[in-house]
Amino acid sequence: MTETSKKRPPSPEYQTYGEIVWGQFKKYPVSYYSLWGVVGLFILAMVCPLIALNVPFYLHVPEGVGPERLQGTSYPWLMALFDRNFFESGVDIFFNFLLFYVPLVLLAFTFLTRQRPGEDKAKWKKRRMRFLGIASVIGVGIFIFLYYQDFRQPYVNYKALAELDGVTAIFPFIDYSYRDVNLMAVMQGPSMEHFLGTDREGRDVFTRLLYGTRISLTIGVVAVSIYTAIGLFLGSLAGFFGGRVDTIVLRLIEIMMCFPVLFLILTLVGFLDEPSIFHIMLIIGLTGWTGIARLVRGEFLRLRNQDFVQAAIALGFDRARIIFRHVMPNAVQPVFVAATFGVAGAILIEATLSFLGVGPANAPSWGQILTTGRNTQQMSLILSAGFAIFVTISLLNLIGEGLRDATDPKMRK
Amino acid sequence: MTLYILKRILLMIPTFAVISMIIFLVLNLAPGDPAARAAADGTETVSQDAQESYRIFKEQFNLDKPILVNTRYNLRLDQVEEEVRVIADFRRPICPDPELLAAQEEEDELAAFAPETPPAEEEPELEIADEDDGNCIDVADRPRSPRMMQAQEDLPNWGDYAVAHLLTIARDHERLDMRITAANQLSTNARRPLVRRSDPDPPPEIRDLNRDISRENNTLRGWRVPLAAEPEVVDAMVEENWEPWFEENRHRFEYSSGDKVRIFFTDTRFARYWANLLTLDLGLSTVDRRPVRTTLLQKLPYTITLSFFAILIAYLISVPLGIWSAYNQNTKRDQFVTVLLFVLYSLPSFFTAVLLIEFFAVGRPFSWFPAGGFIDPNADGWPLLNQLGSIAWHIVLPVLCLTYGSLAALSRYARTGLLDVIRADYIRTARAKGLSEPMVIMKHAVRNGMIPILTLLGTLLPALVSGSIVIEFIFNIPGIGLYLFDSIFMYDYNAIMGCLLLSTAMTLVGLLISDISYAIVDPRITFD
Numbered sequence: 005m006t007e008t009s010k011k012r013p014p015s016p017e018y019q020t021y022g023e024i025v026w027g028q029f030k031k032y033p034v035s036y037y038s039l040w041g042v043v044g045l046f047i048l049a050m051v052c053p054l055i056a057l058n059v060p061f062y063l064h065v066p067e068g069v070g071p072e073r074l075q076g077t078s079y080p081w082l083m084a085l086f087d088r089n090f091f092e093s094g095v096d097i098f099f100n101f102l103l104f105y106v107p108l109v110l111l112a113f114t115f116l117t118r119q120r121p122g123e124d125k126a127k128w129k130k131r132r133m134r135f136l137g138i139a140s141v142i143g144v145g146i147f148i149f150l151y152y153q154d155f156r157q158p159y160v161n162y163k164a165l166a167e168l169d170g171v172t173a174i175f176p177f178i179d180y181s182y183r184d185v186n187l188m189a190v191m192q193g194p195s196m197e198h199f200l201g202t203d204r205e206g207r208d209v210f211t212r213l214l215y216g217t218r219i220s221l222t223i224g225v226v227a228v229s230i231y232t233a234i235g236l237f238l239g240s241l242a243g244f245f246g247g248r249v250d251t252i253v254l255r256l257i258e259i260m261m262c263f264p265v266l267f268l269i270l271t272l273v274g275f276l277d278e279p280s281i282f283h284i285m286l287i288i289g290l291t292g293w294t295g296i297a298r299l300v301r302g303e304f305l306r307l308r309n310q311d312f313v314q315a316a317i318a319l320g321f322d323r324a325r326i327i328f329r330h331v332m333p334n335a336v337q338p339v340f341v342a343a344t345f346g347v348a349g350a351i352l353i354e355a356t357l358s359f360l361g362v363g364p365a366n367a368p369s370w371g372q373i374l375t376t377g378r379n380t381q382q383m384s385l386i387l388s389a390g391f392a393i394f395v396t397i398s399l400l401n402l403i404g405e406g407l408r409d410a411t412d413p414k415m416r417k
Numbered sequence: 418m419t420l421y422i423l424k425r426i427l428l429m430i431p432t433f434a435v436i437s438m439i440i441f442l443v444l445n446l447a448p449g450d451p452a453a454r455a456a457a458d459g460t461e462t463v464s465q466d467a468q469e470s471y472r473i474f475k476e477q478f479n480l481d482k483p484i485l486v487n488t489r490y491n492l493r494l495d496q497v498e499e500e501v502r503v504i505a506d507f508r509r510p511i512c513p514d515p516e517l518l519a520a521q522e523e524e525d526e527l528a529a530f531a532p533e534t535p536p537a538e539e540e541p542e543l544e545i546a547d548e549d550d551g552n553c554i555d556v557a558d559r560p561r562s563p564r565m566m567q568a569q570e571d572l573p574n575w576g577d578y579a580v581a582h583l584l585t586i587a588r589d590h591e592r593l594d595m596r597i598t599a600a601n602q603l604s605t606n607a608r609r610p611l612v613r614r615s616d617p618d619p620p621p622e623i624r625d626l627n628r629d630i631s632r633e634n635n636t637l638r639g640w641r642v643p644l645a646a647e648p649e650v651v652d653a654m655v656e657e658n659w660e661p662w663f664e665e666n667r668h669r670f671e672y673s674s675g676d677k678v679r680i681f682f683t684d685t686r687f688a689r690y691w692a693n694l695l696t697l698d699l700g701l702s703t704v705d706r707r708p709v710r711t712t713l714l715q716k717l718p719y720t721i722t723l724s725f726f727a728i729l730i731a732y733l734i735s736v737p738l739g740i741w742s743a744y745n746q747n748t749k750r751d752q753f754v755t756v757l758l759f760v761l762y763s764l765p766s767f768f769t770a771v772l773l774i775e776f777f778a779v780g781r782p783f784s785w786f787p788a789g790g791f792i793d794p795n796a797d798g799w800p801l802l803n804q805l806g807s808i809a810w811h812i813v814l815p816v817l818c819l820t821y822g823s824l825a826a827l828s829r830y831a832r833t834g835l836l837d838v839i840r841a842d843y844i845r846t847a848r849a850k851g852l853s854e855p856m857v858i859m860k861h862a863v864r865n866g867m868i869p870i871l872t873l874l875g876t877l878l879p880a881l882v883s884g885s886i887v888i889e890f891i892f893n894i895p896g897i898g899l900y901l902f903d904s905i906f907m908y909d910y911n912a913i914m915g916c917l918l919l920s921t922a923m924t925l926v927g928l929l930i931s932d933i934s935y936a937i938v939d940p941r942i943t944f945d
Binding site: 255258259261262263264266267268270271272274275276348352355356359360362371374377378381383386390393394397398401402405 | 432433435436439440443444447759760762763764765767768771772775879886887890901902905906908913916917920921924925928
């Protein structure tokens with residue numbers, strides 16, 4: 005043993021709370037695999053354009069064929085990904101951006117973890133987490149920059165171009181986009197050309213289903229993030245300060261709980277001239293926070309009188325520090341469980357709205373595919389969209405169940 | 418206990434008031450003006466009659482009032498003048514632009530060589546003056562159409578509050594066309610609304626009063642001047658008719674501070690709505706002009722039937738199921754049932770409903786049940802038993818769809834509720850006493866273990882009303898959910914308000930019931 009290690013014995017390997025929960029969570033195989041299922045859905049949502057897009061990866065147009073602008077060799081797929089004419093919605097642009105950014109970050113992350121932790125494992129772990137945090141902040145920054153670049157290209161019908169003489173084009177596996185209207189192929193049954201058939205406007209349903217993953221996941225995650233933030237804020241205020249603040253927040257919660265939320269959401273969305281998925285996210289987010297707020301308030305009330313918080317108060321730390329560093333980390337555990345179920349709930353609400361015909365008009369939402377199938381009596385549409393919703397909701401609910409059991413000390417295995 | 422219930426009911430009132438205010442604000446501030454939706458089109462070319470019926474429509478539904486607070490008693494002369502000027506300016510012809518005129522002449526000459534081309538479509542409002550005589554307006558200064566429509570909305574909406582200012586403009590303003598516009602606007606604004614218009618059978622004194630008001634309104638309507646009137650005609654109209662009338666009715670247009678406070682709070686849409694609400698009057702539907710309350714009461718039985726059977730069946734199945742699976746905890750059977758219920762819980766009800774219709778409705782592979790509706794359309798003359806049979810046959814599928822989702826949640830609650838209790842000391846004591854196992858379970862465990870599930874009853878009530886919106890939509894059952902859904906698309910504000918308030922009231926009552934049932938079932942809980 006060297007001198008240094010004698011002076012500083014390796015710090016004992018405490019398990020953090022997160023590690024305990026993760027260890028417990030792994031003991032519920034169904035929930036554990038469901039988590040991977042949802043990760044898979046996210047990956048699927050990211051790689052949509054790799055699987056299905058009506059723009060070729062590689063295009064070579066010889067001289068004298070087609071418009072002059074396109075002559076020579078080009079890579080239109082890459083440009084189309086960030087083209088606001090092509091992908092109107094910011095959601096699509098975001099996922100297209102992730103398609104490049106996530107592999108990069110993962111690569112850097114594995115490189116970082118290759119380095120041995122050294123003697124201070126806790127510090128090393130902290131550095132890893134900090135890297136992920138910084139990477140996601142940078143990512144969001146780059147995305148916002150990209151989004152406001154407002155990059156647009158004139159529309160080109162590449163499929164017609166590819167059929168001209170001498171043109172070489174390599175398309176993705178499925179060469180349709182989710183809004184490719186084809187009036188010559190309306191309401192077809194499943195075939196090798198269209199795996200799940202086409203809808204009333206001749207759009208390929210399989211492609212729409214694929215891109216619908218993006219919408220469902222985004223709505224679920226963003227809406228729940230909004231209301232979790234509101235709930236955390238109000239709940240911690242009420243629980244920590246008590247007294248009059250508590251009364252006001254409790255009154256607010258009581259009022260919101262009596263709101264006919266689905267009716268209200270339906271009314272609001274019905275009144276919007278062009279409801280986009282952002283409106284739906286916002287409305288779900290603004291109406292759904294009561295459950296989280298009550299949970300957090302309860303946890304804060306419980307924790308406020310415990311010794312470590314009293315000690316922190318006695319030490320004279322400022323309130324923000326006590327709330328965010330001492331109480332909050334101990335209070336968020338039930339929030340995670342509620343948020344997981346909440347994502348499933350938000351996805352269900354969006355599907356319901358789209359099913360009722362008040363959702364975003366052109367977005368390839370699953371509920372909308374289902375309702376189209378119902379109107380045109382196409383079983384392939386009903387079944388595929390219904391199962392997509394069902395599977396996603398089940399996976400999320402299963403994760404929630406596992407997480408609930410994993411965070412429950414009584415259930416510890 | 419009585420005190421507690423009383424306290425809760427009293428607390429419900431402010432909660433209900435706040436919720437109704439929020440819903441009201443949200444509806445009224447949401448994009449899309451109800452009045453504009455109801456009018457065929459709000460363009461400035463609508464005829465006098467259409468404008469008049471639009472104004473009456475707004476008056477009838479209080480849409481001419483401000484939403485929350487009314488400060489119109491403070492209306493200033495220059496505000497009124499501005500609106501009158503917009504309308505007057507909009508009517509003025511446009512000054513000829515010399516360059517445009519030259520181009521026009523050239524075009525006319527060219528047109529002489531090509532007589533086949535059809536004449537360009539004329540725009541009726543854009544009247545161009547023949548020469549610059551000082552009475553015309555530059556294109557750049559002419560108010561735009563939306564501004565004009567705004568002015569046409571504002572002036573009638575101001576009603577009584579603008580009368581004094583309009584009279585001042587009609588009498589003193591230097592521009593003749595503004596005096597004419599103001600005088601004509603006066604004959605609209607000076608009219609008095611009828612009292613208790615929606616009452617189908619008013620008492621005689623109200624009827625007499627309304628007759629007087631109508632007579633006066635008719636006289637006022639006649640006091641208009643033609644748009645091209647000479648100054649003397651306007652002077653005569655103002656001096657002979659309006660000024661004596663104004664002197665006579667001066668009390669209507671002068672506001673004491675008490676009046677101002679009253680107007681500030683009560684002469685608003687919200688106050689009017691609430692005043693009606695206190696007498697349980699939900700207003701008229703803008704679509705079929707029938708009272709919303711009547712329609713709601715007519716639709717409520719459908720929704721209640723569905724919810725009642727759905728809740729009943731869900732409880733009848735889930736409580737025994739929960740007890741059974743708690744008793745067989747961690748066996749294969751329990752796991753199977755748990756997984757099955759979990760699958761049911763995650764199945765969206767609209768998906769199941771569509772599938773059920775696709776397979777079991779009339780005309781589909783199995784054709785066992787009707788595809789929609791609540792009762793056979795020809796069932797009017799049938800004997801009661803047959804009618805009930807028809808209803809039962811119709812609601813099997815909808816009730817099934819409403820039931821299965823809550824089934825999973827309820828039986829899980831029942832299971833965990835019993836599991837919590839079954840390890841308690843008093844159960845061990847009961848067993849040690851030598852009680853039979855059914856006795857232990859039924860009398861000691863179940864009664865305590867079912868407390869949480871009982872309290873869910875109250876919260877299920879509103880959930881089933883709002884959950885039935887999808888089911889009512891798919892099975893075409895004319896209940897509250899479908900009514901709300903249709904009203905949203907028709908922008909029928911009073912109907913939407915009615916549905917939302919009904920749902921809120923049901924939630925409040927449901928929460929109260931669940932709290933009370935807590936205390937009844939569990940003697941350990943008291944609220945005193």
